[in-house]
Amino acid sequence: QVLERDYRRSGSKQRLVSEFIYAAASWNRPRRVLTRLEYGVQGVNPRFVVTNIAGSEADAVQLYDQLYCARGEAENRIKEAQLDLFGTRASCHRFAANQFRLLLAALAYTLMQRLRELALRGTELERASAATIRVRLLKIGAAIVRNTRRVRVLLASHHPLRHVFAHAANAMAP
Numbered sequence: 706q707v708l709e710r711d712y713r714r715s716g717s718k719q720r721l722v723s724e725f726i727y728a729a730a731s732w733n734r735p736r737r738v739l740t741r742l743e744y745g746v747q748g749v750n751p752r753f754v755v756t757n758i759a760g761s762e763a764d765a766v767q768l769y770d771q772l773y774c775a776r777g778e779a780e781n782r783i784k785e786a787q788l789d790l791f792g793t794r795a796s797c798h799r800f801a802a803n804q805f806r807l808l809l810a811a812l813a814y815t816l817m818q819r820l821r822e823l824a825l826r827g828t829e830l831e832r833a834s835a836a837t838i839r840v841r842l843l844k845i846g847a848a849i850v851r852n853t854r855r856v857r858v859l860l861a862s863h864h865p866l867r868h869v870f871a872h873a874a875n876a877m878a879p
């Protein structure tokens with residue numbers, strides 16, 4: 706109720722991190738539970754984390770923000786590599802082939818990360834997922850023209866994000 710009132714006054718998301726000791730009927734002992742309550746546009750958003758890490762209540766905010774949120778962010782990056790860059794594709798019968806595919810997915814993720822950092826800063830795709838960058842920026846029609854001296858790649862002239870593509874190309878140019 707306090708968070709809701711403060712949200713209505715300020716218009717910005719309100720947040721409270723605290724902790725309590727809880728023992729479910731199936732547990733053999735009480736455990737420390739961190740709680741994060743947020744109130745925003747979509748209403749109340751509670752989160753609960755059961756932990757065995759000892760500490761004071763003052764540590765609850767630091768523990769939740771620095772350990773558990775960072776862990777969740779790392780899991781999101783792993784999920785992005787698995788789903789968007791085909792990191793789970795292991796359909797070969799040989800271990801080495803599947804390992805190589807996983808290494809290629811990891812390399813693709815690293816390249817996508819560097820593309821975000823170096824070439825997409827300040828653009829609408831700065832915080833986009835790997836799938837969004839792949840589909841909206843990189844997956845475009847092109848024609849390859851080969852002459853005796855050079856190979857030219859002619860990109861589609863009506864690409865909706867051609868200004869972002871040009872910005873990225875200029876940022877990565879030597």
